[in-house]
Amino acid sequence: MTDISLSLDINRLKRTKAGKQQKQEAIDREMVIIGAGPAGLSAGLYGARAMLKPLILVGPALGGQAATTDEMENYPGFPDGIGGLDLAEQMSLQARQFGAEIAYEEVTSVDLSAYPFVLKTHGPLIRARSMIICTGTSPRQLGIPGEKEFWGRGVSTCATCDGFFYRDKTVVVVGGGDSALDEGIFLTRFAEEVIVVHRRDRLRAGPTLVARANSNSKIRFVWNTVLDEIVGDQSVKRVRGHDVKTGESLDISCDGVFIYVGLIPNTQLFRDQLELDKDGYIVTDKRQRTSVEGVFAAGDVQDPWFRQVVIAAGSGAAAAIEAERFLSEKAFEEQQQQVAD
Numbered sequence: 001m002t003d004i005s006l007s008l009d010i011n012r013l014k015r016t017k018a019g020k021q022q023k024q025e026a027i028d029r030e031m032v033i034i035g036a037g038p039a040g041l042s043a044g045l046y047g048a049r050a051m052l053k054p055l056i057l058v059g060p061a062l063g064g065q066a067a068t069t070d071e072m073e074n075y076p077g078f079p080d081g082i083g084g085l086d087l088a089e090q091m092s093l094q095a096r097q098f099g100a101e102i103a104y105e106e107v108t109s110v111d112l113s114a115y116p117f118v119l120k121t122h123g124p125l126i127r128a129r130s131m132i133i134c135t136g137t138s139p140r141q142l143g144i145p146g147e148k149e150f151w152g153r154g155v156s157t158c159a160t161c162d163g164f165f166y167r168d169k170t171v172v173v174v175g176g177g178d179s180a181l182d183e184g185i186f187l188t189r190f191a192e193e194v195i196v197v198h199r200r201d202r203l204r205a206g207p208t209l210v211a212r213a214n215s216n217s218k219i220r221f222v223w224n225t226v227l228d229e230i231v232g233d234q235s236v237k238r239v240r241g242h243d244v245k246t247g248e249s250l251d252i253s254c255d256g257v258f259i260y261v262g263l264i265p266n267t268q269l270f271r272d273q274l275e276l277d278k279d280g281y282i283v284t285d286k287r288q289r290t291s292v293e294g295v296f297a298a299g300d301v302q303d304p305w306f307r308q309v310v311i312a313a314g315s316g317a318a319a320a321i322e323a324e325r326f327l328s329e330k331a332f333e334e335q336q337q338q339v340a341d
């Protein structure tokens with residue numbers, strides 16, 4: 001893995017032996033980017049090339065959802081495909097080469113009514129003159145008995161991370177979209193059988209993945225079925241479900257369950273401060289502007305339609321260009337005000 005330098009002032013903060021901060025220092029930045037998936041890292045690259053020394057706050061993990069994809073075949077410029085984490089590392093390196101700073105700090109709250117905007121983290125307080133939100137999405141859960149109990153010991157949403165544990169075993173994949181098929185196909189590298197359980201009799205996934213899944217002898221489909229429970233003792237032993245058309249119940253013996261039933265936007269921090277749509281996605285205009293001037297959003301957190309890495313990267317670049325314009329205009333206005341005073 002590429003080494004990520006933490007040159008930021010954040011890491012020079014003194015902490016007590018108990019790990020508590022002695023004094024909350026404040027950092028002032030022209031551009032703060034929350035999230036380091038393809039959108040955040042592209043915004044960082046563009047912000048850095050505009051000499052804004054952007055600060056990218058990584059949060060849970062570098063690369064976002066894309067980093068959990070084993071092989072990406074549709075990111076332009078890589079005819080042989082590229083791993084999601086590999087791509088994130090290359091993007092991070094490129095952004096840092098131009099002066100972006102990356103910090104593994106989680107944002108705990110934001111105040112968008114103040115200007116500069118205020119971000120609280122477990123470390124320092126950050127004041128940002130412009131902000132780009134690239135917090136992406138998280139996998140939706142089924143909310144059935146057994147899901148929480150077996151999380152991390154038989155239930156997963158990341159085949160790249162956990163597939164290895166299912167060598168010669170049987171796994172159930174839930175969902176009928178691109179993620180379910182993509183990850184299901186990946187799981188056939190390890191598992192003896194991959195059973196895709198879908199609530200309808202038609203897949204939502206695109207034709208390329210459908211064709212690949214159909215031609216894979218390790219994949220079997222169970223149609224019109226939803227799961228009601230994940231059952232086991234120390235580990236998962238089977239799933240219980242029912243046919244939505246006939247009502248008939250069924251039991252499938254398996255060693256693991258991989259859930260791909262869609263994504264939910266990570267916008268909890270911005271609720272009541274930014275305009276969100278009915279599903280919680282941030283509303284942006286064509287120039288990545290949100291309902292608060294100086295706050296931009298890019299990537300999946302504002303995109304319920306495409307959710308593609310190449311589109312996230314493009315919107316991140318657009319957001320940084322717009323943020324730079326906003327900052328220039330703001331600086332000009334402030335200068336004019338000073339002259340007038």
Ligand code: NAP
Nearest residue numbers: 175176177178179180182199200204260261262263306307
């Ligand atoms: P998605 O497209 O929203 O599909 C979610 C699937 O889960 C659907 O088949 C849906 O069924 C099913 N589902 C939803 N709620 C359910 C529930 N409560 N119980 C059972 N099934 C449920 O999500 P995704 O597959 O994660 O894809 C997200 C985005 O990433 C998409 O835009 C996709 O194109 C993109 N992506 C692309 C690739 C690629 O290789 N190009 C790979 C991965 C993801 P219905 O079909 O009945 O609604």
